[in-house]
Amino acid sequence: MPRLFVGVDFPQELKLALTKLCAGVPGAKWVQPCKFHLTLRFIGMVDDPTAANIAAVLLRIEESACMLSLAGVGHFGGHTLWVGVENNPALTCLQVRIEDCLQQIGLAAETRPYVPHVKLAQLQRRRSLRAFLSENAYFRAPFPVSCFSLIESRPNADGAIYEHKADYVLL
Numbered sequence: 073m074p075r076l077f078v079g080v081d082f083p084q085e086l087k088l089a090l091t092k093l094c095a096g097v098p099g100a101k102w103v104q105p106c107k108f109h110l111t112l113r114f115i116g117m118v119d120d121p122t123a124a125n126i127a128a129v130l131l132r133i134e135e136s137a138c139m140l141s142l143a144g145v146g147h148f149g150g151h152t153l154w155v156g157v158e159n160n161p162a163l164t165c166l167q168v169r170i171e172d173c174l175q176q177i178g179l180a181a182e183t184r185p186y187v188p189h190v191k192l193a194q195l196q197r198r199r200s201l202r203a204f205l206s207e208n209a210y211f212r213a214p215f216p217v218s219c220f221s222l223i224e225s226r227p228n229a230d231g232a233i234y235e236h237k238a239d240y241v242l243l
Contacts, residue, residue, distance in 0.1 A: 074123050074224045076115040076237070078130070078170050082108050086142070086215045090155065093145065093192055093211060097204050100153065100193035107234060108190055110140075110157065112220060113170050113182060122177075127222055127238045129173045137242040138162035141214040142190060145205055150198040155211060157188035166220065166242075218242055 082090075087105045094102040115126065141158040148154065157163065167186050175181055222238040 073117045073119055074237075075117050075226070076123060076126065077111050077223055077225060078113040078115065078220060079223050080110040080112065080140075080217055080220050081236075082110075083215060086213055089213050090142075090190065090192065093155065093208055096207065097153065097193065097195070097199060097201065099196055099199065101196070102193045103191055104231065107231065109223070109234070110188060110190055112167050113174060115174070115179065122179075123237070125177045126174065126179075129177050130170065130222060130238065130240055132173060133166070133169050133240060135166045135169055135242055136162055137216065137218040138166075139214055140217050141212055143212045145192070145208040145211060146189070147201055147205070150201065151195050152191060153193040153195070153201070153204070154189040154191050157190070163188060163217075170220075 087108050090108050091105045094100075118126065138160065140160055140163055142155045143158045144156045146154055146156055164186075167188075171182060219239050219241045221236045221240065224235045224237050225232040226235065
């Protein structure tokens with residue numbers, strides 16, 4: 073059974089810019105550059121027929137390509153470091169459309185509010201993040217989004233391996 077999510081992959085130059093943030097926090101487990109992405113909707117484990125339905129229903133999405141900007145840094149509960157995404161109506165429309173399509177084929181609604189971010193690191197225990205947050209508060213990186221993807225995440229000893237199952241071009 074595949075473990076799926078819908079996301080946006082990044083151009084190499086953006087992944088390089090993100091790697092420059094990955095330092096200065098002792099004990100942080102930094103995300104590998106090849107794994108940087110923006111999750112639009114986490115789906116989780118599904119059977120193969122459901123995965124096929126998901127791939128098919130996402131074909132219905134007709135949203136526009138857009139420019140997004142990563143901006144600032146933050147953390148969730150002192151355990152996860154992230155880079156934020158500037159508010160963007162095109163991103164909001166895309167994310168809502170994906171959610172609607174997935175619910176139409178019977179997937180349960182996501183109950184948590186959508187907070188677009190890019191995970192930088194996982195922390196094993198709480199640490200003072202004041203210096204990291206201060207030093208990187210003004211990070212900003214615009215990038216074009218011309219497609220999104222259905223991605224399978226397979227567990228591995230080094231984290232997860234991501235495999236694009238389908239790519240969807242934005243208009």
